[in-house]
Structures are given as C-alpha cells and as structure tokens.
Amino acid sequence: MSEFSYLKDPTWRKDVVRDAFGKGFLGFLVVAVLSGALCWRIKGTELFLETFVGDAELLAKLFPRIVIALTIAALIWVMLPRNRIASLVGADSGFAGLIIATIAGTVTPGGPSSAYALLAVLAISGADRGALVAFITAWATLGLQRILVWDVPFMGTEFAMLRFLISLPLPIVAGLIARSLPITVTFPDK
C-alpha cells in the first residue's frame, strides 16, 4: 500500500493540480480563446465552427495515443539503467561509446530536467565529450517520447518516421565533430 502513499499526500496533489491548471495552462487557454475570437471576427461563424469541430475531432482521435505514449515514457523512465549507461560511455569508449550514447539519448524520456540531470551525471562520471554531445543531441532530435507524444499527433505517423530516420546519423556526426574540436571543456564544480 505504501507504494501509492503519494496519492494521499496533499502537497503532491496540489502540485499536480498546479502543474495541470496553473499559470502556464492559463496562458495557453487565453491564447486559444483569443485566437478563436479573432478567427470568428475575421472569418465568420461558419469557418470558426468548422475549425473548432475539426480540432475537437482531432483531439478525440489523438487522446488514446497520447495516454499510451505517456505510459510508455513512464515505464522507461522508471526502468532506465542510469548507472550502467555511465560506465559504458567513458573517455576511451570509441565509436561504440557514441552509438551507446545515441541509443541512451533516444530512450531517455521526459523533459529537459531529466535529460540534463542525466547528462550532468555522465559528465561528472568521466564520459567522453563526443558521447555527451551525442547523448543530448539524440535526446533532442531522436527522443522517442518527443516523437510519440508530439510528432505523431501533430504531424502524422509518416512524418514522424521520416524525421526519426533522417535524424539517426546526426548525433554520431555531432559526437565526432565534438571530439575533433580544439576546445578545453571544464565542468562547474559539484
């Protein structure tokens, strides 16, 4: 039972509600309402309704996918072997290190807070700079969570697949460039 104790925690519940309907959400709501009002004024009732119904239908179609994608991300986030990754991308990990870093970046779910936290862990534990660049580039361009939650709903499955396939070599190229750059990198103390 204690596994779910956070559900009864009033602070956690308040944080979740604030994340969902706080200031950030209100900003988006205002933009949606304003753009709707503007569309109505400029283009008339008929086109406004047509657009709104189209958007609603799209949302209904996308909702199950978004829930599934978020569940996948949560499962990966909990099961990701963070320490194992750190030991595989060390200073002399070579080309394999770049590939491992690319795969790790691709499957690392969540927003920048989790990705950069992991990047900092890798940096401190002595990862090679090419692997660091490959990791964060892969997270940014290939990140499965981003592709599933954002590319697929907004742009379509085909576009998502195309963008993923095109981006596959890019983190490795970036990692190779990073290794060849004559720049000394020092990390902040901590």
Added chain:
Amino acid sequence: MNIGLLLLSTVLLILLVIALRRREPIGPIVKRLVEQGAKLIPRMICALIAAGFIAQILPKEAIARYLGPEAGLMVIPLAAGAGLLIPAGPVIAFAVAAVFSKAGASTVGLVTFITSWSIFAAHRILIYELPLLGASFFRMRVLSVLLVPILAGVLAMVVGLITNFGAPTIMR
C-alpha cells in the same frame, strides 16, 4: 492511420511484460504518468485548438513563400532560423509547426524547423545547460551541432527527390 496506434500499443505491451517480469513496483510508474500527464495534456489541448484557429487567420501565402516548395534551397536556412526563434517547450514549438504545415510549409522546411528548435531551444540552454554543465561545454556543443539542422534539411530534401513519404498528414 491505425498504424501509429498499433505501433504504440505494441511497444506498450512489450514494456509492460518486461516490467511485470522484473516485478517493478507500479506506484512510481503511475506517479510519473500522472505528473507528466498533468503537465502536458491540458496545455496540449489548448495548443492544438489555438493552432487550428491561428492557421486560419495567418497569411498563408507568406509562409508558403518562405517555408514552402517555392522557396527552393532557401527553405533550409530560413526554417533553421525560425527554429532558433522558439525559446519554449514542445507545446508551442509543435503548435507553430502545425500552423506552418497548414499554411503550406514543405516537409523539408518542417523537418529543419523542428530539428533546429529541438537542438537550440534557448530556454533549455539558460535553465539547464549553462548552470549544470557550464559555458565551455555549451560552446563546444554548439560548434558540434551547428550543422545538424542543415544536415537534417538536406537529407529530407534528398529523400523528397525519391519519394513522397513523410508528408505531414494529421494537421492538414
């Protein structure tokens, strides 16, 4: 359009089987799901609706001229530049991409735009990269990835010469 849903469900099923076999506690998974869902879903709903309306209002000709097939090779630097101008998370970036798409931006332009944004999103650099990894790492990374959005655009253009595959569908 059922392929996407099928693919997602298969991945989910595989992960669930792995989680069950490893006897992962379910509590933390549900916690993460609720937290991420709360952050994303309400905003995403608003962004999608706003994108639909904004696309109706915007001057489609201008966007099509700069980010569409008419722009030729210039579409790549222009779209890469547009990506730099979005210092915000995916909700805004993809809503903008959807608006571009509806207004007639080409697949090449959209791939370049999303790649450029995903690599250079300024808010991420300020909030996470500089504090956690420092200025010297940031300089080294920027020099390493400078060409990545251009490469993505060029690759998309090459693919576009061979096949039509990858044209955005959903928001059209």
